[in-house]
Amino acid sequence: MSAAKGLGPQPDREPEPEPEPGPGPELEVLARAALTRVLEPGEEHGGRWLRAFGGVGLIRLLTGPEKEMGALTGVGPERLCGYRRRAALADPRRDLAAAAASGGRFVCPGAAEWPTQLDDLGDARPIGLWLRGRPNLRTWALRSVAVVGARACTPYGAHMAQTLAGGLAERGWVVVSGAAYGIDGAAHRGALASGGATAAVLACGVDVDYPRGHAGLLGRIAGQGLVLGELPPGSHPTPSRFVLRNRVIAALTRGTVVVEAAHRSGSLVTARRAQALGRLTMGVPGPATSGLSAGVHELLRGEAQLVTDAAEVIELVGGMGDLAPERRGPVLARDLLDPATVRVLEALPAGRLVNVDEVTLAAATDTDEVIGRLYELHSLGFVERQGDGWQLTTRTPGPGTQTRATRRGGG
Structure with a gap:
């Protein structure tokens, strides 16, 4: 039970003062618009002041009694005087109206459109x-x-x-x-x-x-x-x-x-x-x-x-999966041959016929392997046979040859 109960009428109490509301967003926009006339872009001491006092608080300090300017540290008195003169001349409502007349607007930190x-x-x-x-x-x-x-x-x-x-x-x-x-x-x-x-x-x-x-x-x-x-x-x-x-x-x-x-x-x-x-x-x-x-x-x-x-x-x-296409030079028919077939192909000299024994010696492999690879190369258009001899073909295998090489499982 409350101690006041049963004690008769109580004297009127002084109502507690309500806390003063902080500046609304409209005042902050006006203050920051004014400060764009006062501070140069990127001035870090100005940024510190804004962090400490907010836009409304800072503009009040700059336009208020000079004795309160001691809170603005980090710059000399001459610069502070310059800021005060600029602040006195700033007219944010005029600037906002001029921006609106040209289809513009002003966006502050904390606004929905502000890029964080x-x-x-x-x-x-x-x-x-x-x-x-x-x-x-x-x-x-x-x-x-x-x-x-x-x-x-x-x-x-x-x-x-x-x-x-x-x-x-x-x-x-x-x-x-x-x-x-x-x-x-x-x-x-x-x-x-x-x-x-x-x-x-x-x-x-x-x-x-x-x-x-x-x-x-x-x-x-x-x-x-x-x-x-x-x-x-x-x-x-x-x-x-x-x-x-x-x-x-x-x-x-x-x-x-x-x-x-x-x-x-x-x-x-x-x-x-x-x-x-x-x-x-x-x-x-x-x-x-x-x-x-x-x-x-x-x-x-x-x-x-x-x-x-x-x-x-x-x-x-970009995000995952935004990959650039792989870039490489044109794929030639020779690129699709497996290494063993390439070794036999490289063993054939240019411009003359050779027999299987010569190719076997140059390719450092056995005869059966060479014969099988030579017939594979012949079907793909890389070599041609004349009697018992083999030589490189004079024509370059075309796209159809690449398809056949791929189909035959070349490298």
């Missing part, structure tokens, strides 16, 4: 991604391969990239690249020409056509696939942003194929980041004398796998 493999980047993972295009990014990223390479590529490199990407797209794989000139553009075009899926990861806003010469290509990608990036609408690329963009390509995909790359190519950054993340790294070999293939060949001397077509790529990144 990007979390492998740790504190360097994107704050969020701006997208343009209708497909679901998370679904597409599950079967995606990056195809990257040199901007100033050779006709061979462009052909290989386009053919490789077309083959991947035909088999249901999403081709991911950076929409740059050269190999990137060839890979996107190859996927589009096959009626397949392709995604472009940009180092600028998804509403910015960069490079300008690819404005039409980017429009086609957005219409048929996805254009994505970390930077808010209207943002322009810088050299460092291109390098940082490559980590997203590496983390987003199952593997990275480098088609052509010199020793200092940015595509090697993508490949090495993919290796560090435990993704498959592949390379398409080129001429040994080509400087544009030197970087690829260096990768192939390490842990990268050599590939020459889409089937070989899928064998590496």
